[in-house]
Amino acid sequence: MDSLSSQFYKAFVKNNRWMLYIKGLGSTLEVTLFAALLGLVLGTLACLFNMKRGRSGKRTVGSAIAYVYIDVIRGTPTMIQLLIMWNVIMAASKNKILVASLAFGINSGAYVAEIIRGGIQSVDPGQMEAGRSLGLTRIQTLKNVVLPQAFKNCFPSLMNEVITLLKETSIAGAVGLAELTHASDMVSSATYQYMMPLLGAAVMYFAVVKLMSFLFGILENKLKESDMR
Amino acid sequence: MAEEQALIRVKDLRKDFGSNHVLRGINYEIQKGQKIVLVGPSGCGKSTFLRCMNLLEVPTGGEVWLDDVQVNDPKTDINKVRQRMGMVFQHFNLFHNLTIMDNITLAPVKLGLMNREEAQEKALQLLRRVNLADKADAYPHSLSGGMQQRIAIVRSLEMNPEVMLFDEPTSALDPEMVGEVLDVMTELAEEGMTMVVVTHEMAFARQVANKVLFIDQGVIQEENAPEEFFAHPKNPRLQDFLSKVLK
């Protein structure tokens, strides 16, 4: 068995291996960013359609589609969704960042939709009624009045979802994307030693999560100050 | 000679919530410039009646007309109708995320009725009338209930409505703020606005209303000019109701 310092040397220093982790972390952050943005847009749309009802009080076609999307995504493993995206839907693409971003973005959208629904439901229904009573449409009132308040109400949950997303991308190695976990895997296979590479990856994930929480915390306080109520 | 057509005509209006038959055939016509006060026990359907007029509730049956537009016809553009009918709510419902100025100008600007400058100028004029011009940049949460309700009235007036619906506009206010809101409403009435008001402020009803309606068990039980309505109520349930609210 190697000494700890020798393990450390092999895991991080030899052959400039630390670069692998840094590049891996770069891919992790890239996928997280794209997926979070896609998830926010998809999630908002899915939520609005999901909550929409026709004049008769029944779901519209768009609403039914949104419901099925949210239901299916939340009811199946992310890994399966990722493999379907890579091997079936986007089988023609070799762009792993793109495929992973799509898979995780579509996945995250379903959860974001539910978070935003909670945010919207926490807004006083009188806000929508006041907007409608002035002749504004549902969409105009949502956009200008309800959603800004809803986003603010569910901001902590949304940021939590981004952090969850970051950690979830750790399975993207399954389609060969060289993200952080995959990088530590590669080093392990090259050195036949697991502890240091995994520990290294864990420390980096943890550091990024802590940094993100810190920044989100500042943002949240800014939002509270800029306030309102 | 043909009588001039009423501004608002309500024909056999019915509204059910499930098995709860709240409105059971309301018939009424409101002439332009009239001030109508609705009274009745809690839960009798006063709010539902008002909300059916601008389709915040969709009637189960019957017809509501504004001029020659049937409000509850599915083919009617309800947003156009609502631009002509202001509504003031018990809990003000000012937009929490917007300044007072933006609260007032949002609808006319987004609906393309005025450009931003016109809307702001008109808003300032209206705010001056209710002595709140200095609050244009404030957020609703920083204002008292009485101020918020006066601004809610201004927000409706900004749209140049032909009729204003008030749903217990002073019920959520501390007693010392009721007067300032009623003053604004009285002034509005004197200027000739058509108004439908749900309120427990009987003094206001006496002073301002052309007609007072007593709603109970889903229909209009009694309708009269205020003097007669309060002095000689005929319906026993109205007598009972008045004895409670006037004591």
Ligand SMILES: Nc1ncnc2c1ncn2[C@@H]1O[C@H](COP(=O)(O)OP(=O)(O)O)[C@@H](O)[C@H]1O
């Ligand atoms: N959205 C709703 N869903 C179900 N029931 C309702 C709804 N709105 C009002 N009701 C019922 O209709 C009745 C009349 O309510 P409302 O019009 O608010 O009375 P009022 O304003 O005269 O106090 C009450 O029994 C109330 O519970």
Ligand SMILES: [Mg+2]
């Ligand atoms: Mg009511």
